[in-house]
Amino acid sequence: MTLLGTYRQQCSQLIFRYFTSSSTQTMAMAMATVHTRARKSPYIGNKDIHVRTCFSSAIRLPWNVKWPDYKPTEYTAPSVLKNPSWADDPDVTKIKHFNELDDKIDRTSYMGKYEIEKETNRPKNPQGRTGLSGRGLLGRWGPNHAADPVVTRWAKDQKEKILEIILINRKDSGDLALPGGMVDSGESTFEAVKREFIEEALNSDTDGAKQLDKLFQKVDSIYKGYIDDPRNTDNSWMESEALNMHDETGELTKDLKLQAGDDAGEVQWIQLDRDHNLHASHETIVQIVIKKHGAYEYWHKKSNPN
Secondary structure, eight states: OOHHHHHHHHHHSGGGGGTTOSOHHHHHHHHHTTSSGGGOSSOTTOTTOOOGGGOSSGGGOSTTSOOTTOOOEEEEOHHHHTOOTTSOOSOGGGOOOTTSEETTEEOOOTTOOOOBOTTTOOBOOTTOOOSEEEEETOSSSEEEEEEEEEEEEEOSSOSSOOEEEEEEEETTTOOEEOSOEEOOTTOOHHHHHHHHHHHHHBTTOHHHHHTHHHHTTSOEEEEEEEEOOTTOOSSEEEEEEEEEEEESSSTTTTTOOOBOOTTEEEEEEEEOSSOOOOSTTHHHHHHHHHHHHTOOOGGGOOSOOO
8 A cells, every 4th residue: 555545544544443452542542633623612603512521531432432421412503403405304213324325415424334323313423422412513414525625736936845725714713724515415526526616716706617627637536534523513524525636837727816705714825834723634634635746744844944
């Protein structure tokens, strides 16, 4: 297996390497490294929901660790309970096809088969407890699939091989993030990646969209797995596939006019020369693309590359 392949496997399925371990503590420590933002308090979008502080240690994260007194706060956002087209029915017992395709809704997980609570028919987050039950701000019970465009090129006039990447500032949190979004029912990841990039980074500009044809001819899947998202709950969680479109010479993107879409406060090219504390697991995805292209690995060096 290549170095990139090994790194991708470690990032997207880290916890599964510990399922056969005899040490529950070791398993919990591994889980904590990819299940941190999903336990932050207060819950994003509702400052009254303070639930994440119930974990005195990561040892209690895995479902197979007995915790008789575990009583997560139940919360599903009012916008989700209105049952919009992108959300499931509030009555989870109506869903009969978890872990498989449910008409046009993909209820499979990139992490493998997930557990279903027999008493409630609720899916169980494969990364363990979060301190919050229900769906929070997420529409689907179980996995909610996103698609993330990773558009890169080489930064100019640098001593090191430094990549540039297109990032947005999210309006909901202010975090820097990849300009991605949710995969619609019946939509492929590629279709979602291109649509979301046009919406969030080009503000749905048709002329700008035409410039993407050559850039999107060569697409590499660099990540496919769980996303440590602050919206995650015990019963609903984010997963994503990230696709890299790399402009080796810079010619394909030199005339690209970036315009922030509805969900973005700002969009810009950012040099990957330091940790930008990106949204959810996006920093992990960025590090994968850096390794893929043999670029400057900022997390290993403390000195300024310029």
